[in-house]
Amino acid sequence: MIDQYKKETSQIHAPADLILKTKQAVREEEKRIEWERAQQKQNVYRQTMVRQTKSGYGKTYKWALPVAAAVLFAIMMNVSTMMIGNKFANFQSNTASDMAAGEADTGGVEYEFAAEAAEEESVDMDAGMDKVFADKDLLTESAATAEEEGADYDMLEDSADDASAAAAEDDSIQDSVEESAMNGGSGAEVSIMEVEEIPDFCEDKNTECIASHGLQFYVAREWGNKWQAYVSVDEVGYVITGGGEGITDRELFVEKAYELLAETVEGIE
Amino acid sequence: MTKEERITTEAAIDRYADMVYRLALSQMKNKADADDLFQEVFVRLVSHIQDLESWEHVKAWLIRVTINCAKKHYNQYWNKNVDYIEEPERMADESGGYEMPEEHPVRAAVQKLPLKYRLVIHLYYFEERTVAEIAQLTDQKETTVKSQMHRAREMLKSLIGDEL
Incomplete structure (x- = not known):
């Protein structure tokens, strides 16, 4: 049986067309595997490049954001400083009219916010400022003359500084008078x-x-015990700012604000 | 072919086409399935050829993969539950093919055996593998292989008769 089985089986051969078809399929499989390997290499290369690009972009992006934020912050600080400076300038010009009228007093001051008075104040203020600048111009001319004649310019500059310092001192005196008037002696500003x-x-x-x-x-805290509030009376808006040791919360500030409003605005008791 | 011949898939086809085809025929129910199995085995070889160090290694690999692919084929639902009713075809060309029962009575009797018995008979008597090698190729114990061999011979006796 064994020999018979061997003999019968050895007569069987793989068909030629099957062999050809199989060889063709094998070649296609080899090409497919080669293509897949090439794709894998490309993908690895692409991923490496993307990683590098992303890291580069990330590096640039990392530095750009803080720099932009710093620049923006600096601009906002400048703008805020300018706005605060303008506010104070306006307020000083408004209160200077009272001083010019001679009503500065520690006992109690009535503030008038008439538009015409404000204009006069600003004109007076401007005149005062012009005087300061005029003095300075005079000093500059003298300095030029002295230079031509060989005089000491430093000495003349010092005298100009003295003139501006005197003007500043006048301003500070005005400020302290205003403050005492506003406080009414209570310790709150x-x-x-x-x-x-x-x-x-x-x-x-x-x-x-x-x-x-x-x-x-409408009350908001500026910082610490400094507050600011907005109120509208007869369609006219007022901003009250201030604070102090005694003003620790909004309600206390509102009370102080109301007191000042009553003193300032007609029709409020 | 010399031993120094470079191991490639095409060279393996030239060398072992008949072996794989005979094994595929012994495992499958019909010629078409055997052809598919033949092709599948060599296409799989493409991705593994670089790992095979010698022609013996290639031969053992081909036998093992043919057996495994045949098992996988029978484990699929369609093949478990569907049986062919057409008559086996005879190849008209000279290279042979699926033989008719009257021409190869012993083979025809072997084809009637269960799959696992057919396999051990073919590997033992035609491929001249030892019991240990058959056990390794089929992932079975040697005692199991011996037992299968014994049963296969008993069944063949009853099919073929005293001529064995």
Whole structure:
């Protein structure tokens, strides 16, 4: 049986066409495997390049953001400083009219915010400032003359500095008088200013609306014990700023603000 | 072919086509399935040829993969539950093919055996593998192979008769 089985089986051969078909299939499989390997190499190369590109982009992006943020912060600080400077300049020009009228007093001051008075004040203020600049011009001319004649320019510059220092001293005297007038001797510093538009701090999420004496005060903390509030009376807006040791919360500030408002605005008791 | 011949898939086809084809025929129910199995085995060889160090290694690999692919074929649902009713075809060309029962009575009797018995008979009597080698190729114990061999011979006796 064994020999018979061997003999019968050895007569069987793989068909030629099957062998050809199989060889063709093998060649196609070899090509497919080669293509896959090439694709894998390309993918690895691409991933490496993308990683490098991304890391490069990431490096650039990392530095750009803090620099941009710093530049923006510097711009905002400058703008804020300018705005604060303008506010103080406006306030000083408004209060200078009272001083010029001779009503500065520690016992109690009535503030008038008439538009015409404000214009006079600003004119007076401008005149004062012009005087300072005129003095300076004179000094400059003298300096030029002295230089031509061989005089000491430093000496003349010192005298110009002295003139501006004297003007500053006058201003500080005015400030202290104003402060004492505003305080009324209570230890808290509160000031009031008429505004045409509702200030931005009213829309801040930390701003609280407090009703007091029939008025709506929009109160926000500036910093520490410094507060600011906005109130509208007869369609006229006022911003009251200030604070002090005694003013530790919004309600206390609103009380002080109302007192100042009553002193300043007609029709409020 | 010399021993120094480089091991490639095409060279393996030239060398072992008949061996794989005979084994495939012994494992499958019909010629078409055997042809598919033949092709599948050599296409698989393409991705593994680099790992094979010698022609003996290639031969053993081809036998093992042919057996495994045949098992996988029978484990598929379609092949488990569907049986062919057509008559086995005879190849008209000279290279032979699936033989008719009257021409090869012993082979025809072997084809009637269960698959695992056919395999051990073919590997033992035609490929002249030892019991240990058959056990390794089929992932079985040697005692199991011996037992299968014994049963296969008993069944063949009853099919072929005293001529064995």
